[in-house]
Amino acid sequence: MTGRSSKVAVARGAAVALVLLLAAACGQKSNVGPDAAAPASAGQGGAGGAAAAGQAGSGGGGPDAVGAGSRPDAAPSGAPGGAAPVGGSASSPGSGGSTSPASGPGSAASGGGSTGSAAGAAGSAAGSGAPTGRSPESAGAPSGSAAGAGAGHGPGATAPMPAPPASGAGDRTGVTDTKIRIGIHAPITGAAPFPQSAFDKGKDVYWKYLAEKGGIFGRNVEIVFRDDQFNPSRAVQVCREMVEQEHVFILMGAAGSEQITACARYADTMGVPYLSAGVNEDGLTGLSSYYATSQTYVQQTPVLVSYIVNKLHKTKIAIVLNNTPALNETQQSVTKLAEAAGLDVVRNSRIGKNATDSELLSEANALRMSGAEVVYLLTSPVNFVKLATNAQAQAYSPVYLGPGITNGLNIVAEAGCPAIGQAKFLSPFPQLDVIDKLDPDYQKSYEKYNGQKGDDIGLAEWGLSKVIGAMLQAAGKDLSRQSFVAALQSGRQFNTNVYPVVSYSGSIRFGAKSSHLLEADCNSRTFKTIAEFTTGF
């Protein structure tokens, strides 16, 4: 981490070098002396740019001077580390509000109230900085998305579903008497994609099934899907599209911790409820609109450690995580608990999301040299399979295990067998071998609508949809973002018998207590469920 001072030094060096060069360019016969000319004109360069910007400001200025006025203090306060994105992206909704016709102040107030208190209760570092920084934004948020609608109605705008103006009843964006629009983002291209066909087949099954049973108070759910390309920046863009163009009621993230974190932060600034399978807590803690539908990585750690100790009876463990800051907490918790449980952590390493083959090869080699019997693994499926393949090529096959949303999918077994051996992953959803026992409707419905047996990707979507369905049901007939949030925070338990039971409160957003443990079976090249709704061993 470079300090301010060194940065300044760099700046000075930079300036000097450039000036020297330009001075050289100015040298020779020209009457303008280099030393005099270059710095002066350089100065003008900066000034010129600034001036240009200024004019643009006055020239292109929209209405709202107030919202803008309130910004400058927001920016610096958002500066240090984790809080930055909050303070930063906070600017967009405020602006959204600015361009909007003054709509539903009542709703704004209420929204601000609830979320603000929520953030306050969550007493994390980000949280503590939050309420002051965020309350105006979350207040502006509902009207902000409404504003998006207003803007969307410009010539040729493609918003098939107009958002009804927010009434006193609350923010009903994406909700009509017959429809509820839900946005979901997942990677179907990029570094660690789902096979698109499977994903598309699965995403509507539960909602069709529900529609036949009368929907949710007569409303059917319509899914808007976007590919986030396994890229956080892209994820934010597609979430913007879904919120500001498609006007969805809530957002869901299917997989990919970085994408989920990035999008959740955006959703938070817009006051749009955001649900995803549990991933990292760092960066999500204190977000007023975020809810995890399954255990976070940290929550899964004790389960895994107890399994290593009590079931595997191994002692030498290596820890390999994707190299992203959000997983530092996971690495710490695993290391701490493992050592506490008397395990010997022989290697603790991070590998890049786009690690090259040679890097994975040398990592596999290093693991082998470390003599680890168990590898706690939290990486993208691709890196996992490549790593295992390289390890096997080195005649080294430890037991792989870890938390997972995607690593427990059968495509991983197909790709990775035999290299991955009896890899074990916790998962929010069970595997196909037990689903008929837990929820016979899944296979029935899947076959009904797709004419073939359902796969586990469909199952994952089914489970998540079922949770959301239960929540929408709980929100009651008069559905609005406020009533939905109220239902979630009521502390009521949502039981789907597919995903673990979850319950939230104003301060508890990682509300799941159990997970399923899956194990690779390389004879059938599938994952099998070896423990359902487990909380430890």
Next chain:
Amino acid sequence: MSVLEVQRCSIRFGGVQAARDVSLKAGEWEIVGVIGPNGAGKTTTFDIISGFYRPDEGRVWFKGRDVTGLGVHERTALGMGRTFQNVGLVKGSTVRENLLTAQHLEAGYCALAGMLGLPSTFAAERRLRARAEALAGILGLTELLDTRVAGLPYGVLKRVELGAVLATDPDLLLLDEPTSGMGPEEAHAFGAMLLELRFEFDLTVVMIEHHVPLVAQVCDYVYCLNFGELLAEGRPEEVRANPEVIRAYLGQEAEEVLQEGAS
């Protein structure tokens, strides 16, 4: 004191001794000719003078200053101008642009200032353009100012090139075969023009030339090179009479020389 003085310069490329102990002088307002059969090292000598090559031994003095260590552009800044055997122009640009490019050092503002479009630079540009047009007038190129150089006939190109060199405001003009590709009368006209220009722009001229009549017409002094060495020097008619020179020219250009002798 002489404007240009080359002192015993030698240079070799790999095995080839391109120039050995070449020395030559050019006084103010002099027009000095450099002749010699092909491959005699004339152009090499020019490259040493103008700074493209650094001699292994020897020195180059320009206006009483040792410029041996200076780069090409620095010598230009001191007032050395040079043309090339195969026309040295920016072919993609128009005549006007070429004449402007040549005034690089006359601009009187710094590249950065120009880039930022400071008011002063607009004035300076107007000045440069005026000067370019004036030059074009002198060389009878006014009509062609906005035509792209690439298409123009060889003779015209030579004139444009001359204009460009003059635009750099030189004190010394190094002309590499200025009349190549010209007919006798064209060449003669050129000679006449050169004689005028020398006073108009008070120039010292060193020119590589094959056209012996032209050499006779304009040169005050002539050096003859052969195999990279100085073969003879003196006033044109002396050199032309020099038997060694005739022997050197025997073969490729002998008959030419002889008939010149006759005329």
Next chain:
Amino acid sequence: MNGNGDRPGPAGWAARGAVLAAVAALVLAVPAFRGNVEVHVFTQAAIYAVIGLSLNVLLGYTGQISLGHQAFVGIGAFTAAYMVSRQGQPFVAGIVMAMVVGGLQALVLGAVSLRVTGLYFALVTLAYGTMAEESLFNIQSLTGGSAGQPAPKPAWFSTDLRYYYLCLAFLAAVIWIDWRLMRTKGGRALLAVRENPKVAATNGVDVKVYTLMAFVVAGVFAGLGGALLAHNDTFVVRDLFDFQLALVFVIMTVVGGLRNRTGVVLGSAFFSLVGYFFDKLFKGGLAVPGLKVLPKEYVPIVIGPVLLLYTLTRHPGGVGEQIRPLQRWLRGGRFTFRDTSESEVRVSDVRA
């Protein structure tokens, strides 16, 4: 090239004025009536134009190829993001720093280009881009690693629309600088150096210095483009700056038409908007019978190379060449196709 011959009458000027007004309205007014998400796309087009002009300085004016321009841009983007969200500096500081750092890294590469020329230099730039993508942009303390770095929009330009106008202003500034550069000694020197360093030198141009200057200018423009890009997305991630992007930059500049300002701007804008228009035409991707649906993300890299090869083999002048007659007309000249055929090939000549 000033349109010579008879000047147009008042009617003629009116017509020209109308055309210009229409263009201005398209650029300035239309976005005001679109949704934020669309404005975000238009802003990107403006920023791509800045990047295209940056690459044009190298490819067009100095004849130095850069296949690592994603690094130039990326470095600007990450610098700006770092300054704002890690150092708590204001937006302007971020922009300035991005330009300085961009200029410096270009300067270093330029120094290499003085020793390594032509094809080999192209290799160096390619390797440089990949190195930046795989290594530099993964240094967590500076770039946030694969999680990326947030880069909030500046306070006064927090709405997409205002930010769009801000970027237009920057684009205008860059165009102005580029225009003045080519109208003054600097630009003339660059063209001379590109075509024939010997001639340039005899004209008094310090070849080394001007080559480096070109790199610095390109680097500064690219840095600016990167910084603007970062704030437009409010979020920078290394995944954006990959090999494909570098090629798209080259393609948009070449197809736009090297050394033709308007052409480059159009070409760049086109390649940043093509996905958007494609999406408008075929919602949810083009379904070619018998083939997979073509998602809009891939459109630029599918049609880009095709256009590139077509341009190189058929119309080396690119778009710029095709619109020359129109430009001449707007400048008050006649609408003719005369002298639109420049035989000279438009991608840089190799230096011996």
Next chain:
Amino acid sequence: MSAHLLAQAVVIGVITGAGYGLVALGLVLVHKSSGVFNFAQGEFGTVAVYTLYRLHDRIGVPLLPAMVVGLAASMAMALATERLVVRRLFDAPRVTLLVATAGVALLAISLELWLGEARLRFIQPALGRLDRLSLFGVQVSDQRILILGVLAVLAVLLGLFFSRTNRGLAILAVSQEPVATELMGISVRRLSSFIWGLAGLLAGIAGMLAAGDARSFGPGFMTFNTLIPGFTAAVLGGMNSLPGALVGGVVVGVAQSLAVSSSAFKAIPGPGSVMVFVLLVAVLTVRPQGLLGKA
């Protein structure tokens, strides 16, 4: 790092380097004959792999015929490139050609993304045991032994081809004296298509071996993984020496794996690419004629 780790890094490096050497061979061939830097060389290989995958893993065509078709595909692509792009730009500056071939590569990548889906494909090892023999504790699979073998054989064959056969000699002649060769009644164009075909074949082989070794491949994987190291290898060899290219490949491979596995570079992410970049610049500035070339 310990001598043991060092030895391992070297072994791994030699193996990966062999792959680079194969790519470098194709690059050098094309450059020798037509002075083109062929940025599409990598993608020729990827296309071969995709064809093989479709036929073998999807339709179930037996391996050998599928491989033959795959190689044919990469050769076809190479020939198409030569005919439709390179030939049309025959007189254009070489950099134009470079940009054009880069365009071809991008086109191929985009088509693979579009039609072949953006995801990585995993394949089972084509043959034999994974731990055939163990060098310094590095398990060397049959696949890798095969790579080294193929490389050796190709090297010998090409060597013979260029020293013994008329056509080989003719190609060398072209690379030295195009005009003179034309005068001698040898069709430079026919030779050039032949060369490109050969380059395509080499690329195809390289691609299949690489994919088989990594046991996975995706759109543009040859370009992303091997093009720059391949070029660096070729440059190390002076850009026109076939043995030089092979040696260069091994050098690059070893340097890369040393960088990756040594603890010194742990601070830097992606040390491999940094090493390649440094190597490339160093060679070009210090010893442009390549390691084997004479000053």
